[in-house]
Amino acid sequence: MKNSWVAEQNVIIRTAVSDSKVAAGKIYIREQFGQFQRLRRRLNSLLLAAFVLLPLLRYQGQQAILIDVARQRMDIFGLSLFPQDLLILALLFMLAAFVLFFVSKRYGRVWCGYTCPQTIWTLMFNWIERRVEGTHHQSQVLDRQTWSHQKVTRKLLKHLLWAMLSLLTALAFMAYFVPSDALYQGVVGFELSPLITGWVAFFTLCTYLNAGFLREKMCTHACPYSRFQAALFDASTKLVAYDAIRGESRGPRKRNTPKATGLGDCVDCKLCVQVCPVGIDIRDGLQYDCINCGLCVDACDATMARFNYPKGLIRYARQATPVKANRLNLGYALTILLTLSAMVYWGISRNTFEVNLLRDRQALYRINTAGKVENTYLLKTLNKSQQVRNYKVSVDNNPNFSIRSSQVFSVKPGEYQLTALPVSYQGTPQSTKQTIAFTVVDLQSGETLNRTSSFYSGTGAW
Numbered sequence: 001m002k003n004s005w006v007a008e009q010n011v012i013i014r015t016a017v018s019d020s021k022v023a024a025g026k027i028y029i030r031e032q033f034g035q036f037q038r039l040r041r042r043l044n045s046l047l048l049a050a051f052v053l054l055p056l057l058r059y060q061g062q063q064a065i066l067i068d069v070a071r072q073r074m075d076i077f078g079l080s081l082f083p084q085d086l087l088i089l090a091l092l093f094m095l096a097a098f099v100l101f102f103v104s105k106r107y108g109r110v111w112c113g114y115t116c117p118q119t120i121w122t123l124m125f126n127w128i129e130r131r132v133e134g135t136h137h138q139s140q141v142l143d144r145q146t147w148s149h150q151k152v153t154r155k156l157l158k159h160l161l162w163a164m165l166s167l168l169t170a171l172a173f174m175a176y177f178v179p180s181d182a183l184y185q186g187v188v189g190f191e192l193s194p195l196i197t198g199w200v201a202f203f204t205l206c207t208y209l210n211a212g213f214l215r216e217k218m219c220t221h222a223c224p225y226s227r228f229q230a231a232l233f234d235a236s237t238k239l240v241a242y243d244a245i246r247g248e249s250r251g252p253r254k255r256n257t258p259k260a261t262g263l264g265d266c267v268d269c270k271l272c273v274q275v276c277p278v279g280i281d282i283r284d285g286l287q288y289d290c291i292n293c294g295l296c297v298d299a300c301d302a303t304m305a306r307f308n309y310p311k312g313l314i315r316y317a318r319q320a321t322p323v324k325a326n327r328l329n330l331g332y333a334l335t336i337l338l339t340l341s342a343m344v345y346w347g348i349s350r351n352t353f354e355v356n357l358l359r360d361r362q363a364l365y366r367i368n369t370a371g372k373v374e375n376t377y378l379l380k381t382l383n384k385s386q387q388v389r390n391y392k393v394s395v396d397n398n399p400n401f402s403i404r405s406s407q408v409f410s411v412k413p414g415e416y417q418l419t420a421l422p423v424s425y426q427g428t429p430q431s432t433k434q435t436i437a438f439t440v441v442d443l444q445s446g447e448t449l450n451r452t453s454s455f456y457s458g459t460g461a462w
Contacts, residue, residue, distance in 0.1 A: 026143075027216055028136035029126045030274035034298025040113070044120045055175035060386060067177050073414055080384050080414055084354065088346050095339045102332040104232045107316075108239040112225065113293030118218050121169070121211035122277060125162055132158040136274060162212050163204070170203035216278040220289045229288065235320035240292055242272075242283045242314050250283070255307055265309045272296035272314060282314055292316075353389065353411070355440050356380040357451040364456040372424040373457045374404070379419040381440070383411040390443040393421065397437035400426045401455070408443070429457035 057064035059077050066075045074081040081088065100111060112119060132154055133139040145151055175183050178196055186192040192200070210218060219226055233239070247266035253259065266283070273281045275295040280287050282296050300314040360376035368374045383389050392408045395401040404422045411417045423436065436455040441448050 027277070027279040028139050028274075029123075029277055030136045030271065030299075031127070031130050032271075032275040032295050032299050032302075034294075034301060036294030036298050040293065043114055044123075047115060047120065052172045055172070055180045062386065063179055063181075065176060066179065069177060071414065075386065075414075078386055080386055082382065082384060085350070085384075088343060091339055091343045091346065095336065095343070098332065098335050098339060101232060102329075102336070104229060105234070105237060105328065105332075107292065108233065108237050109226070109229060109290065109292045112219065112223075112291035116291075118210070118223070119277065119291065119293065121207065122215045124165065125211045125215075126277075128161045128165065129158055132161065159212075162208055166204045166207035166211075167200070169207045170200045173203055174200055216289075219278055219291055226288060236318050238316050238318050239286060240282060240290060240294065240297060240314065241286065241317040241319075243312070243317075244283070247283070247313050253307075265304065265307075265313050267303060267307060269303050271299040271303055275299045351447055351449065352383075352385045352445060353391070353440075353442055353447065353449070354382045354384065355449050355451060357438060357453050359453055365458055368404075368422075368424055370424070372426065373429055374422055374424040375436075375455050377421040377423060377438075377453060379421055379438070379440070381409075381411050381417050381419065383413055383415060383417075386413045387444075388412055389445075392441045392443055393419070394439050394441075395423065395436060396439050397435065401436055402426055423455065425455065425457065429455075432457055 054065050055063065062075065064075075064077050068074070072083050103110060129139060130136070133142050142151060142154065171183065171187065174196065183192075183196070186196070214222075245264075247264040249262055249264055250266035250268040251260070251263050252268050253263065259265075270281075272283065273279070273296075275298075276282070277293060277295065278289045278291060280289050282290065294316070297314050297316065301311040304311045304313055356379075358378045358380070360378060365373055365375050379393060381391060388410055390408060390410050393403070394407055395403060402424050404424055405420065409417065409419050421438075434455045434457075435452055437450060437452045439448060439450050
């Protein structure tokens with residue numbers, strides 16, 4: 001039995017946008033309300049709040065999330081990541097990609113329509129435009145008018161608000177890379193360094209141009225996801241679709257009057273086109289430009305309600321019932337599970353410090369004042385935690401090796417420390433080259449790292 005949401009014969013696949021206003025230039029987006037838009041606005045509000053507030057959170061007296069490019073370090077709620085820890089970021093991106101592929105396979109470009117920053121900022125800029133210039137029709141009329149005091153005032157106000165929102169966006173983004181307290185204090189006191197000022201200005205300009213002018217062009221031409229999505233879709237993918245059998249032939253009519261013979265339910269109000277952020281007509285069939293935002297669904301449902309017609313003339317629908325859905329879902333589930341397992345394994349096996357051992361290359365060996373053969377080693381220790389740690393180094397493989405310096409040292413959080421280790425051989429060496437094994441222990445956590453090197457004595461040492 002076929003699912004009632006299946007639109008097997010009603011979805012037309014098109015690769016070109018037929019709507020002339022896309023090619024003509026600016027798209028005037030009509031505001032729309034409805035169940036899908038309420039969901040989108042609530043989700044967007046949550047994402048925006050997270051974007052702005054996360055850099056303001058404090059953890060153990062420090063900024064909870066901070067990407068320090070100069071020190072090549074990323075702090076995330078007490079976890080410090082360095083370049084050698086980038087495997088976890090690769091695994092995280094892989095996990096996000098697999099989840100995105102799975103969602104796109106089932107529901108199309110819902111990421112683009114509901115959570116993509118491009119869509120969020122485009123609709124925020126459009127909201128400002130509607131508040132300043134009026135409805136989308138009034139914006140069109142205003143743009144066609146000759147320049148006047150009223151037009152200049154409205155345009156300046158709109159672009160000023162766009163610039164302010166762009167500046168706030170740039171500051172919120174830079175707060176992930178610069179300590180937020182220093183960043184915002186520097187803004188208030190006009191004390192930002194030229195470098196940070198330049199980056200803030202750059203991201204402000206990018207946001208202003210992208211959300212204010214590029215808008216749908218980013219979705220239809222620049223975004224790579226819109227290009228490879230066709231490889232993810234199949235007949236079982238749930239997409240926004242127009243029921244052509246029920247809607248055609250379309251035509252205008254009056255409310256509360258019988259439908260004329262030969263007319264379908266589509267009243268040709270064109271609201272589905274006016275609310276579309278990318279300016280397509282969903283009635284022309286499925287197009288790769290469609291971002292599955294549901295704006296046309298809400299607009300059409302509102303029109304159907306006014307004419308007392310059943311809703312769903314435009315709806316989320318499948319072209320065919322999925323046949324191998326369970327097998328496909330199992331494949332995605334296993335892939336996601338394997339990625340999660342790799343992330344857990346990385347977290348369990350990760351050390352809170354790292355050490356590198358180097359021999360002093362100025363001399364293979366020397367005879368110290370006590371007449372013993374001595375080699376010097378350099379121990380480079382990285383404290384990857386966010387607390388001061390104490391470490392102890394020792395030589396374990398031969399009791400004749402003796403370290404002639406303090407074996408316990410401290411390293412500040414997130415810093416490298418270079419420690420000189422002069423090692424002498426107590427007694428007469430039995431060979432000119434021996435293996436020496438060092439053990440470094442974190443005295444707080446008990447973690448242990450082992451490193452080996454060579455001890456040289458030379459023919460003149462005995």
